[in-house]
Amino acid sequence: MPAEHGAEGGFVHHACLYGSDAEFLAMAVPFVREGLAAGEPVLAATTPANIELLRDALGERAHALDTAETAYFGRRPVERVSAFLRYHDRRARPGLRMRMIAEPVWCGKSARQVAEWKRMESGLNVLLAGLPLWMICPYDTRTAPRDVAGAACATHPARLDGQRLIPCATYADPGAYAAAMPPPRSPAPPGAARTGPTDRLRAVRGFARERAAAAGLSGERLALAVLAVTEAAGYLLAGEGARLALRAWPEPGEVAYELLRTQPAAAAEAVPAFAGFRPPGRAAAPEDGLWLARTLSEALDVRTQGPLTRLTLRVAGPGDAERW
Amino acid sequence: MVQPHGVRRRVHVGELQPGDHACLLFESDEERASILRDFVLGGLDAQDKILYLSGEDDPPGPGALLDECRLDGTLTALDGRVEVVRLAEFRSGHGQLEAAALLRRLRGAARRSREEGYRALRVAGEPCAALHGGHGLPDVPRLLRYEALLAEEFSSGETLAVCQYDIRRCDPAALDAFESAHARSVVADPLVRTADLVVARTYRPQGLRIEGVVDAGSHRRLRDALGSVAAVRGEVCLEMSGVEFLDLGGLRLLMTFARARAARHRTVELSGLPRHLLQVITVVGWDRTPGLRLGAVHAC
Numbered sequence: 001m002p003a004e005h006g007a008e009g010g011f012v013h014h015a016c017l018y019g020s021d022a023e024f025l026a027m028a029v030p031f032v033r034e035g036l037a038a039g040e041p042v043l044a045a046t047t048p049a050n051i052e053l054l055r056d057a058l059g060e061r062a063h064a065l066d067t068a069e070t071a072y073f074g075r076r077p078v079e080r081v082s083a084f085l086r087y088h089d090r091r092a093r094p095g096l097r098m099r100m101i102a103e104p105v106w107c108g109k110s111a112r113q114v115a116e117w118k119r120m121e122s123g124l125n126v127l128l129a130g131l132p133l134w135m136i137c138p139y140d141t142r143t144a145p146r147d148v149a150g151a152a153c154a155t156h157p158a159r160l161d162g163q164r165l166i167p168c169a170t171y172a173d174p175g176a177y178a179a180a181m182p183p184p185r186s187p188a189p190p191g192a193a194r195t196g197p198t199d200r201l202r203a204v205r206g207f208a209r210e211r212a213a214a215a216g217l218s219g220e221r222l223a224l225a226v227l228a229v230t231e232a233a234g235y236l237l238a239g240e241g242a243r244l245a246l247r248a249w250p251e252p253g254e255v256a257y258e259l260l261r262t263q264p265a266a267a268a269e270a271v272p273a274f275a276g277f278r279p280p281g282r283a284a285a286p287e288d289g290l291w292l293a294r295t296l297s298e299a300l301d302v303r304t305q306g307p308l309t310r311l312t313l314r315v316a317g318p319g320d321a322e323r324w
Numbered sequence: 325m326v327q328p329h330g331v332r333r334r335v336h337v338g339e340l341q342p343g344d345h346a347c348l349l350f351e352s353d354e355e356r357a358s359i360l361r362d363f364v365l366g367g368l369d370a371q372d373k374i375l376y377l378s379g380e381d382d383p384p385g386p387g388a389l390l391d392e393c394r395l396d397g398t399l400t401a402l403d404g405r406v407e408v409v410r411l412a413e414f415r416s417g418h419g420q421l422e423a424a425a426l427l428r429r430l431r432g433a434a435r436r437s438r439e440e441g442y443r444a445l446r447v448a449g450e451p452c453a454a455l456h457g458g459h460g461l462p463d464v465p466r467l468l469r470y471e472a473l474l475a476e477e478f479s480s481g482e483t484l485a486v487c488q489y490d491i492r493r494c495d496p497a498a499l500d501a502f503e504s505a506h507a508r509s510v511v512a513d514p515l516v517r518t519a520d521l522v523v524a525r526t527y528r529p530q531g532l533r534i535e536g537v538v539d540a541g542s543h544r545r546l547r548d549a550l551g552s553v554a555a556v557r558g559e560v561c562l563e564m565s566g567v568e569f570l571d572l573g574g575l576r577l578l579m580t581f582a583r584a585r586a587a588r589h590r591t592v593e594l595s596g597l598p599r600h601l602l603q604v605i606t607v608v609g610w611d612r613t614p615g616l617r618l619g620a621v622h623a624c
Contacts, residue, residue, distance in 0.1 A: 086609065201539050201540065201541070202520070202537075202539075205537075205539075205569060219599075220598075220599045220600040220603070223569075223598065223600040224600045224603065224604075226569065227569075227571070227572075227600070227604065230539070230569070230571060231571060231572055234539075234540060234571065279608065279609065280572070280576070280608055284573065284576055288572055288573075288576075289571070289572050289573070292572050292604065292607075292608070295607055296604075296607075
């Protein structure tokens with residue numbers, strides 16, 4: 001394996017399209033072995049089947065390998081980024097790089113989720129930039145949809161074929177990629193409840209609470225929905241002269257909130273494409289609240305067009321049995 | 325549990341009105357000083373005259389009251405506004421309280437204060453110490469007779485009183501009896517009182533009780549309130565079962581406070597934490613904050 005790739009410095013992000021167990025191992029075994037031999041922390045976040053293959057192939061050395069069943073290593077993109085950063089914080093050693101095999105779960109995801117994960121794969125190039133981390137994202141072409149495998153070359157600067165490194169000619173700038181990959185449109189229905197424009201968090205909180213209760217949420221679930229909406233609003237209202245018009249409506253399985261921010265043209269500022277994906281650190285940061293809103297939501301999308309910023313978030317509805 | 329005695333009958337010292345006969349159960353001199361100080365200063369604001377029932381060992385004059393309040397002895401605003409009555413003077417040769425004589429004295433003082441143009445007579449005293457000279461366990465029946473006397477006098481609505489009982493000197497049954505003899509139990513004035521947020525100092529356990537809404541508009545107030553208990557030795561307990569909303573920035577203030585205490589080997593307990601906030605603390609990873617102890621969660 002070409003040792004110069006990611007040997008030092010910042011984040012190195014490679015894809016690996018594989019179509020068989022042998023192809024997976026041809027990439028993974030030398031990658032892990034070299035890392036362990038160098039004393040680097042190595043994590044394999046992949047399917048249980050691949051973890052088993054890898055352990056069998058590594059023999060005794062498998063004891064030193066950190067593993068995570070990938071479906072539970074961050075269920076949604078914001079949690080995934082947090083999981084990567086937490087692993088880094090926990091295992092980082094001065095002067096040593098770390099390695100990760102990070103295989104997303106694509107099979108069975110909704111169109112919206114697939115779009116979110118593609119955006120996040122691209123966003124990792126920005127979010128993890130500078131970290132001494134070599135990450136390889138395997139894509140199983142036996143199960144991943146064709147468009148997903150194609151997107152891998154737009155979201156990773158290079159891919160590995162076994163141990164051969166192939167630059168991705170279709171790699172896209174992450175910001176541009178995210179802008180070109182909007183979530184499926186699901187506009188507010190005509191009968192959506194509305195309030196504002198307002199710059200008062202108390203009004204936002206009251207509206208969020210009333211609509212969550214009307215949708216059937218109560219207790220802890222209701223309180224978390226109110227917190228998600230209020231934190232998102234707090235982030236948007238930090239802009240100078242900002243005001244928010246809110247709409248809310250129930251959807252099957254979810255409660256949707258739309259926060260439309262208007263700002264004086266001179267103060268208008270676009271929300272960065274990957275704002276709110278990094279978990280709060282030791283010092284307070286402006287995006288902390290947006291991170292919490294993302295984390296407490298099933299989905300959160302934010303788009304800026306001129307002086308308008310539209311943030312749409314969806315929290316799980318009362319029928320979501322995962323949280324009962 | 326913040327106030328083990330009288331949860332439903334709590335009254336902030338600043339909200340006492342003529343006619344109130346309240347008890348102050350205290351466990352530290354600091355606690356008593358803080359509440360008594362507000363009691364005295366509140367009396368000045370409200371144009372009340374202050375009557376202090378002093379103990380056998382107290383020096384004559386208002387010095388003992390000022391000491392207990394930790395008020396500057398030269399506070400000129402108190403000149404002529406404090407009357408001192410030595411309870412020991414109303415004990416018979418057998419140690420019995422001469423109730424009728426005391427009552428006459430109190431009535432006389434109340435009348436004089438009215439004649440002098442004051443709104444009301446404000447009475448403070450520690451009956452155990454005053455009647456026993458600070459020695460031995462309290463004689464419960466005798467103290468209750470004294471309390472009954474005060475209660476009768478105060479029903480006129482022109483007098484208010486705070487009777488202090490030192491928890492360290494009373495057994496639980498006696499405390500319950502003393503507290504039952506009062507309509508209300510007095511607690512410290514809140515450090516923060518806005519339309520949305522009330523933060524009050526607590527002494528058993530030491531800490532703060534936070535009630536209402538904490539958002540960006542009240543972070544500074546919460547930070548200041550936390551600062552007021554920064555010097556507490558041992559554990560600080562933040563009682564949070566009355567928190568309706570607490571944003572991430574507010575939670576961060578609590579974590580920063582815990583971390584600062586941990587540096588001095590002291591802890592912070594979040595007690596009665598609403599369940600959803602426990603979830604938020606965990607999801608952020610703040611459940612591992614040094615110095616932080618997550619107590620019982622508040623049932624929804």
